[in-house]
Amino acid sequence: MTDTPTPLPPMIELRHVAKSFGTKPVLRDVHMSIPRGTSMVIIGGSGTGKSVTLKCVLGLIEPDAGQIFVDGHDMHEGDRDAFLARFGMLFQGGALFDSLPVWQNVAFRLLRGALRRPKREAREIAIEKLRRVGLTPDVADAFPAELSGGMQKRVGLARAIAADPEIIFFDEPTTGLDPIMAGVINDLIREIVTEMGATAMTITHDMSSVRAIADDVAMLHDGVIKWTGPVAEMDRAADPYLQQFIHGRAEGPIEAVR
Amino acid sequence: MSLATPLALIGRTVLRVLAAIGRVAIFAGAAISHLVRPPFYAREFLNALLQIGWLSLPVVGLTAVFTGGALALQIYSGGARFNAEAVVPQIVAIGMVRELGPVLVGLMIAARVTSSIAAEIATMKVTEQIDALVTLSTHPMKYLVAPRLLAALIVVPLLVAVGDVIGIFGGYFVATGSLGFNPAAYLENTVDFLEPLDIVSSLVKGCAFGGIAALMGCYYGMQSGRGAQGVGRATKGSVEAAAVLILAANFLLTGVFFSI
């Protein structure tokens, strides 16, 4: 009969996750642990499997091996709808539904299923979320194809946060945005984590974004996490792969042609 | 070795075809199971009705009217060889209702609807919109496939009925306009000759062809490979499969109705 409180399990934990496409191994043995209410940033070269990692956690891609735990439970346990309802995801390419106007994209979750609410209210929430990503209400009735690439990305971001999820994945949230807008989005992501207590996992190539968003950083290379630790330790770390990456040097252990 | 290679080729092809049939059957089963379980996306369904049904009317009408007209001419010239020109109304009616109406409408739907469903869903797959649907707790089978399948099952028989009627009138206009048939007698002969089973067979075929057309579009779309090439392949494959399956199903169904 001990009453020592059991520490809360990490919000997301990956153990020995591996995934190949055909004969090409992408993830070989990925370990990662993201404490609740913190922001993890994944960095790594193009094509190293960062997006694949996020999709594995969401169950969009089935790993060949390994286990993924969300809030202490294996992701295959329990009801899939309830599982997905905890997540928001910004896709690298936006993935907006081009048959629906912008506000219905943002409010998609609020217009159907368990979180359904009246249309007027859903629209108001959508417009509020659009404002938070720096878009004016007049884009609400436009169709995604009518927007610029950066605007589409921000609509995708608004959709990811629309239902106030506990866990949010951002796949390159600031790619294709001007520096000021990138700053706005970095602040927004930070705010969602610190004020709303969400757990975030962000992929980015932008080192200023890493410093603005991250509590922890993980570097994916060659199918494994080469380095992981608090963002403050990133610059002091001795790992040559990490140093080459964060300083953007062409010379180093990571080959430029991969 | 020299003998085994062609055998292995045949074996592999047979296995591939069987595997494909299995996958399509599993897909069809999943689609139907999603059709009968809530939630039901009414807006998607109404939109599919509009796309598959209403907007197909022009092409169906034009196909039917020209085919009916040509049929009347052929039957007249063929019948004239043994003094049987008078059978034009009866044969046009049977030909249109039992065979040409359903088959032509089915093929037009394969060209018009299957291709557009496949291209749309494949594009959604390629641009990760299907993944996005899943993350927004919406099942793609339920949101994309079930409404289209249900709409096709309901509306293609109606299109076939419309095609039958227009085809008969195509024959009627040619027969009364240039072959010297009496208008009232032509229609009377048509109505007297058609039996309820003819009409039932026409509608059942329409329903089957509609189901095939929608399922093939959805299946190929969902299986699409990556990139623009993937979308192109999916679209081409869906139309080929739908057209061949519609013609095969027509043969089988005609056999079934023949034996009744």
Ligand SMILES: Nc1ncnc2c1ncn2[C@@H]1O[C@H](COP(=O)(O)OP(=O)(O)OP(=O)(O)O)[C@@H](O)[C@H]1O
């Ligand atoms: N569905 C798929 N089928 C086949 N191969 C895939 C699939 N998804 C990803 N890959 C392959 O997996 C590898 C990793 O892809 P991923 O999209 O995760 O890269 P990434 O790290 O996100 O790169 P980037 O920074 O350029 O977005 C790539 O080589 C890609 O070709």
Ligand SMILES: [Mg+2]
């Ligand atoms: Mg990526």
